[in-house]
Amino acid sequence: MNQKCARGMVFPYNDGLIHSLPLRGNHLKVMIDSIDERYKGIPVPVMTNEVGTLEDAVGTVIQWPRIAIVLSKEQQSKASSQQQIQTTSARPSTAKVVMEKNMPNQKINKPRPIESLRDLLKTNLVVHVVADAGHLEAGAFDFSVTYEDYYRLLKKQTADLSIITTWQILLQLMLQKRMGKCAFLNPYKILGKACQETPIDVVNYLVDAMQLHHGKSFLIAPYLQKYHMLLSIFILIFLCVFILKFQNITSMHWVLLVICPSNHIVYILDSLMKPMKNPVDNYYLLKLLEKAFERYEKNTSIPIVWKLTECNQAGVLERELSGHYVMNWIFDFVLNRQHGFPSRFGTLWNDKIAFEEKVLVTTVATWAREFLKNFMNDVVV
Template sequence: MHRNMIHNEKPLFIRVFYDRWMKQPNPRFGAVLFLEEVFGPSVCKQTVVTSDDLMSLLTNGWLDMSVITYFTMSLHESMQKLGGNRCAVLNPYEIRGSRCISNMANVMDYLLNVINTHDKDKTFFLAPYYENHHWVLFIIWPHNNTVFVLDSLGLKRKSTNEDNYSIATPIKTILEDIRWIFPKCHQQKEQKGGWECGYYVMRWMHEFIYSQQDDCPQIASIPWDRTDSYEAIDLDNIVALWLSYYWKTCNSWFLVLN
């Protein structure tokens, strides 16, 4: 296991978690069980959050798909308990870029299943999407045939259109006359391959579910209008939220692997 150093500027909660974790002689890792009531029927039933994955999260490293998936499930469950949530979430493993290329039919089936299941009770479908070592957030609005694409490298791309993403093909197959919207959103400081994109996606999901979904009833009121980078504290706060979810659910969602 990598013994990374954590910056003293990190919030106290993160530093305390890190210190306690590092004092364990052999820190454990576990398999996260996917909840069907959150993600719908999935081919992937679980993932493993390793000690290295956790250390990367704590030290501004690259975020593995297991980390993003766990956060997505936790965020959805926390909002459901409060009531009034109009957002469903998609399993990143089921829609990742490599899967869209190698098994598009399964991706289409998964998207249709989840959208049809929540046709009456959900408006937006949040899809954390991974392709070519980069995280992007898709927010699918089926009843309005609209897809928002939040990409922290959007301004750095040579062109901004849906063809940059393999998931666009299965979405086009299940929705007609799609309006693709690439809103102004926070742009990461690093170029492609940097560590920030996964943290941005987690931050965007949290902001949309907790403070923006009710203000997004019409295209004219899309809630993104900034292209500056998130501050370090903004990303640290989302890490602290991940850790708080971990403490609350580690005994019920994790199977400890020896």
């Protein structure tokens, strides 16, 4: 066949799981939007228990051979017309999916959105961002992204509140109606500092958020609190170990909570996981979440189950990357895991290997590309 049989979005990553199967070599993730009815019964290239034919693949993510994917004409035209602000293949592009055995490889230029956005932000040091009513809370919520925020993200120093919050808004814009099961909580309203100083306000916001997103299967909550570490530096002199310095280091640490209101389960993803400790004692927000559940469902006594997942671990020396890890976990959950979760993922999260550099860079590039597209159209160059 050398015919267009489907249309969708392509996510050019090199690894990952698709319906619990690893991504094959020379294959890409493809989210199928629509199909040609003439070919609805043909088997997909990589069949799973969930998806066997092209008809089954509509609205979900599958694997497709790289050689059988062609960029749509409107995307080609759009790419050629954008001269000042370049984009990247790291962000999903609308594409035509064809079944073809001998299609020649196509060379695709790789624009550099990370550098393009960095240069634009040098002359636009503050960018105002607005989350529409109903996205993060009942009313609209506005905040700002600065050049310094983006610079720290690029240098892997940290991912600021503005970066994480913008990431959630950009995901909503990217996936639109496909995010039917997920809703996002506002990170600004559930800070660790707020949990300590104004717990009543945090509880009120959590209750309002659960009422606003009633019926959603998952509430995605990026949570930020201080992390303390006692660092001991040792030196070896004449075969003796001396304590040179003790330093109490405080940094901001990101954790991701995936809240399932219907069954009272909260999955905790922490890149510096402490599995031997009680989660409620580690994170200020969890105790307040218990109170919010009590107010939200007054006639139930079902306790909350806290599940510390075996997720990717950055290590103490790379604790600044916790925000980058949270960004990757959110993307993976919204794009893949929410569909059929948790039954389709029997082991849930079980990979403690640190993210590779290219994965972190790809996420930053996706953030930059979407930020350029949605918030930097009218800028001073």
